[in-house]
Amino acid sequence: MTxxxxxxxxxxxxxxxxxxxxxxxxxxxxxxxxVYFYNDGCIKKILASEQxxxxxxxxxxxxxxxxxxxxxxxxxxxxxxxxxxxxxxDINPDIGLVNDRGKNVPRDRISIExxxxxxxxxxxxxxxxxxxxxxNMVKSGNAxxxxxxxVVSFQFFDAFKVSPNYRHTVQxxxxxQQVYFDKQTVTLIExxxxxxRAKDFADDTSxxxxxxxxxxxxxxxxxxxxxxxxxxxxxxxxEVKLSNFSSRYLMTVDMSDFDRAVAKYEEKTEIAKKMxxxxxxxxxxxxxxxxxxxxxxxx
Numbered sequence: 001m002t003x004x005x006x007x008x009x010x011x012x013x014x015x016x017x018x019x020x021x022x023x024x025x026x027x028x029x030x031x032x033x034x035v036y037f038y039n040d041g042c043i044k045k046i047l048a049s050e051q052x053x054x055x056x057x058x059x060x061x062x063x064x065x066x067x068x069x070x071x072x073x074x075x076x077x078x079x080x081x082x083x084x085x086x087x088x089x090d091i092n093p094d095i096g097l098v099n100d101r102g103k104n105v106p107r108d109r110i111s112i113e114x115x116x117x118x119x120x121x122x123x124x125x126x127x128x129x130x131x132x133x134x135x136n137m138v139k140s141g142n143a144x145x146x147x148x149x150x151v152v153s154f155q156f157f158d159a160f161k162v163s164p165n166y167r168h169t170v171q172x173x174x175x176x177q178q179v180y181f182d183k184q185t186v187t188l189i190e191x192x193x194x195x196x197r198a199k200d201f202a203d204d205t206s207x208x209x210x211x212x213x214x215x216x217x218x219x220x221x222x223x224x225x226x227x228x229x230x231x232x233x234x235x236x237x238x239e240v241k242l243s244n245f246s247s248r249y250l251m252t253v254d255m256s257d258f259d260r261a262v263a264k265y266e267e268k269t270e271i272a273k274k275m276x277x278x279x280x281x282x283x284x285x286x287x288x289x290x291x292x293x294x295x296x297x298x299x
Contacts (some may be wrong), residue, residue: 002292012245030242032241032242034240047095053075055232055236060110079096097110106147106148108150116156130153131258149185152187170186195216214230276299
């Protein structure tokens with residue numbers, strides 16, 4: 001499901017629950033559907049799972065652009081998803097990993113988060129993430145020997161609007177762009193820029209580009225055969241199935257952007273109706289609104 005479709009699904013689930021209905025039966029009716037991958041509760045259940053560590057590791061290496069001996073090889077989950085655990089939201093990143101590289105080599109600490117809206121204090125909050133993760137590396141009285149910190153943020157807004165790139169690495173540098181401290185990196189991935197400007201990135205065959213296309217295909221519930229031959233993406237295809245999510249968990253996963261997601265969906269549908277009434281081609285409406293052909297024809 002898209003973000004808006006998943007928000008509406010959760011809204012209907014809450015409504016049924018509030019009216020004393022059978023939420024298990026409602027979820028069962030939709031078990032063949034895909035959840036919205038970038039929802040906080042969904043991405044945590046999928047990627048912060050011991051059984052899906054191969055999946056998480058592959059995405060992390062893709063996001064950080066790590067290849068060969070630089071790859072994350074031995075990750076451990078810091079905050080693993082526990083079956084039956086209630087969804088929650090706090091100031092900590094959605095997924096945390098550590099990776100040991102051997103004796104006398106600094107350990108890697110990786111945090112992953114998703115941000116849909118450019119809030120006023122978003123940059124402040126991201127810097128706070130970095131500061132907290134850094135301060136937790138050294139216990140009081142110990143030597144100031146820090147680990148390699150990588151904070152990865154999948155964003156649905158542009159951090160650098162004029163940049164032609166969708167992936168950005170942010171580090172401490174001097175005025176001549178020389179890296180002063182290479183143990184602290186923030187990687188910003190502008191998902192929406194990548195998807196909206198798909199033609200510009202058509203020749204991008206990087207692993208990150210493959211991941212973003214695969215996730216988008218699953219969110220849109222489109223033909224996945226292009227990716228299904230890849231064992232990692234085949235696993236991903238199975239893990240996003242709604243049948244893997246209990247009604248209890250779906251009732252408690254964080255959906256703090258529910259109202260905004262629904263409002264955004266309603267805005268798109270109104271635009272689609274006006275374009276349809278103006279006899280605009282269905283292809284143009286799909287490209288402009290991002291809605292599926294089925295949704296547009298059912299308006």
